[in-house]
Amino acid sequence: MPQIARKPFIDVLDGERQARPPLWMMRQAGRYLPEYRATREKAGGFLDLCFNPELAAEVTLQPIRRFGFDAAIIFSDILVVPYALGRSVRFVAGEGPRLDPLDTPQEIATLAPTADLSKFEPVYEALRRVRSALAPEVALIGFCGAPWTVATYMVAGQGTPDQAPARLLAYREPQAFSKIIDAIVETSISYLLGQLAAGADALQIFDTWAGVLPPREFQALSVEPTRRIVEGVRARAPDARIIGFPRGAGAQLPHYVERTNVNAVSIDWTSDPALMRERVQSKVALQGNLDPLALIAGGAALDRAIDDVLENYARGRFIFNLGHGIQPETPIAHVEQMVARVRGYKG
């Protein structure tokens, strides 16, 4: 019988602490890499790259080749879900995404209740290509945006300070707002199942803007829709491994973990270590949480920041990562410094 290679990243999600924490970086296929910038130029626009299986697979693999990370995350974007829901999505260079705003009950009534799932095919094809190119001990992560975070872009048509347009609409028109959430939940379940079928070993749900919500809305708009996605995925794929990332949830994270049934949570760099250890890591795996600015700073400050993260969390089930995506101006030498230091950890 052939031996099945272990994946340290997956072992942590399954509850087995690793002496040397597995390591990857959010947005590791990104503009800080010259090889990414070269491929991106070939592809044309950002969405062209997302929907080009060959090139999307290529940029997904680039950071694995360069740094030997323990997990690859498929190159894509959380706004492919609104795109499959028939919304116009474009990326303006240097400014970020632009969608047709969905900010009145009248507009929302026109939203298609079901998505054109065939639009996800290029992402699945990219996953298949990555999976077949990847060493067996490296995990492959699929992902989607959490309904609240995706809705903030669909409502405002772009990124907005404190996500005010979406929060205001949720206060003023809760029923219309639910329609948006419901459409994203249903589409995300199909999308995540498709990613699993195409070779993803684990899934991450990014709720980048969870941290702006008051407790009632956090429960209704972040926790509950995420719980429904996890439940919907597991109804068809009972062993699906899912990582939640309600960024900025802070002291509400224990509640999020209990209700959503995720296998792990990613935490941002401002998290309180004692609370995270005692009330979160005691139940699920943690992933995080180096400040991306420490990675830009480098030097002794970076070493100290890495050591803080390891000291805070590496005694439990832990995956080393950043607290948010790596920034374009990050020197590659600093990533190398981080990789060497985490690999050298004697736990």
Place this chain on the structure above:
Amino acid sequence: MPQIARKPFIDVLDGERQARPPLWMMRQAGRYLPEYRATREKAGGFLDLCFNPELAAEVTLQPIRRFGFDAAIIFSDILVVPYALGRSVRFVAGEGPRLDPLDTPQEIATLAPTADLSKFEPVYEALRRVRSALAPEVALIGFCGAPWTVATYMVAGQGTPDQAPARLLAYREPQAFSKIIDAIVETSISYLLGQLAAGADALQIFDTWAGVLPPREFQALSVEPTRRIVEGVRARAPDARIIGFPRGAGAQLPHYVERTNVNAVSIDWTSDPALMRERVQSKVALQGNLDPLALIAGGAALDRAIDDVLENYARGRFIFNLGHGIQPETPIAHVEQMVARVRGYKG
């Protein structure tokens, strides 16, 4: 002997819960009020208004006359401290503050170690005028910015996403950064003592950007400088009542309270109620935390949000407020709705 009028706001800071929580709003003297806009127009620029004792006193009193709040907060700005430190400070209409950036060790070496305290005189004069015009049961609040938050503007020269320039400088040049913090600490102690002498009944320290800091930096750049200010003020005014507002501190708030010795903390609208009650309100008074967007939304959503705040916190030592400043587009009728509902609370 004349009876000294009780101030419910002060009684809460002194540890006595009030059946009907005292009430005021951050940025209550602001652009949502037509009388403010009219006075502002008379004054010229924003800083002209801050440094005009007659008009600053007038706008401070306007929301008290209109809504009968339990506390007035002196109209001023946290950037008067860099101004007294000799930095150029101007306000660009619609864009916010502009300062000469202080982003290299060479620049920082030129920073004056002591401030020209006479520049605070107009603020003190405004406080005296407000105090003499205010009913005895209404408290008067003086304030300053916390060193970290003030430093974010001094370093970048303006407001910045995630306060990246200041965070990066703190990583790269910790000693130079300390010089900025030290200058703000010393100046703020003098400034707060001057405000007490001019009639302030309590002081609030605004650390609006505390929430972007990792634990080590939160301790070094938010908690410790605030602790030094509290200690420095109490060395000369032992009974000084001080409210801290490390916005976004989340689960790190219990630590902040223990170390800084503040009498109360203001909390933002994303705070976790159980943690706040059990580990913060058990030790000091809480102030907050209605979402300013609920106040814009009005209607049933506003009622529900007000009731959530009261239910979460009004059984303990509590001052009703917003979780952040009131926004210019807020309808006055919604403020009236809030005032009536909080006044009608049967605790």
